[in-house]
Amino acid sequence: MDVLGYGLAIAIGLLLSLLGGGGSILTVPVLVYVFHLPPTLATAYSLLIVGAASLVGSVDYLRRGLASPKTALFFSFPSFAMVFLSRKYLVPMMPEVLxxxxxxxxxxxxxxxxxxxxxMVLSAQSMIRGRKEKIDTGEGIRRQLNYPLIFVEGLLVGTLTGFVGVGGGFLIIPVLANFVRLPxxxxxxxxxxxxxxxxxxxxxxxxxxxxxxxEFLGRFTSLVLVGVVFGTGLSRRVPGHTLKPAFGWFTLVMGTGILIKELLIS
Structure with missing residues (x-):
């Protein structure tokens, strides 16, 4: 099972760098169901693994002008504050039996x-039924952005992602694509x-x-970064309009699978 888990680590990095999310969608289930870690510990590991992979993957997008640092900062400032507070205080305060x-x-x-x-299921639906993809990726779109709205959305997404302990790409991508309306x-x-x-x-x-x-975190993260390298190269060849529904269907399948496993099989 360890071999399967480490193989999936490469897939995690590939999906994360190609789709801008989905890393946690695979990381948490792999750590829980393959390596048999408790969900609270798995979500903590996921934050480090996905964070390191995202940092490496973002470099190539920045070089190509396919990232908006200003948008990221407006979104991240309220978001990371809520992530930190949720992980530091809210999750530890929860009783083991609710x-x-x-x-x-x-x-x-x-x-x-x-x-x-x-x-995951809710965010998948918004991507599958999302608005038509924009063609312009330049400064015209950036000037039209509603930064106060981005700030508020950062607060909400940060609270949710901090609570479930994931990087949050499966929530951030629908917000940026459907509400902020980035290509x-x-x-x-x-x-x-x-x-x-x-x-x-x-x-x-x-x-x-x-x-x-x-030691385990180092091995797993290293393999995820291998996947990031492959995914970054692949992203140059895949058109943007095919990524949006692909992300949505992938998220929908994973979310439905977890619900079936937790509610019907366990």
Whole structure:
């Protein structure tokens, strides 16, 4: 099973650099279902793994002018503050058993996985049914951006991503593409910048909360970065208008699979 898990690590990096998200969508299930880590620890590991991969992947997009640092900063400032506060205070305050009924209980871990999957399904629908892709990727679009709206959206996304403990590309990409209305490839590059900032800050909030296996993290992250290199090269050949529905369907399948696993199979 370890061989399968490490192979999937390469796929995580490829998807993250190609789609600007999806890294956490695979990372958390791989760590939970393949390496059998508790969801709370898996989400903490995911923040570091996805954050490092996003940082490396964003470099090429910046070189090609397919990332908006100003948008990333406006989005990230409120977002990483909420990520840090959520991971530092909200998640540790939650009781291990949230609800106990007749022969059934809703644990903290189960609740986090269900919420994670539901957010994936909702964000997938917005991408599949999203608006028509823009062609212009230049400064004209950047000048039209509503930065106060981006700030508010950063607050909301930061709270949600901090709570479920993921980089948040599966939420950030729909916001940038459908509400901020960035073209898909510009949204991908900007998302990678935001994920890198959010994930690293969120991971700082987890330090001291868990015992970290740094050797395992190093191996897994190194393989993810190999995937990032391949995905970055592939992104130059794939047209932007095909990425949006592909991201949506991938997210929908993964979210539905987690719901089935947690609610029907477990």
């Amino acid at each position: 609800f106990r009924g007749d022969g059934w209980e809703l644990t903290k871990n189960l609740f986090m996985m269900i919420l994670f999957a539901l957010l 898909m490839k510009l949204a991908v590059g900007t998302s990678l910048l935001i994920i890198a900032i959010n994930s690293c800050i969120g991971f700082l909030g987890d330090l001291g909360q868990h015992r970290m296996d740094w």
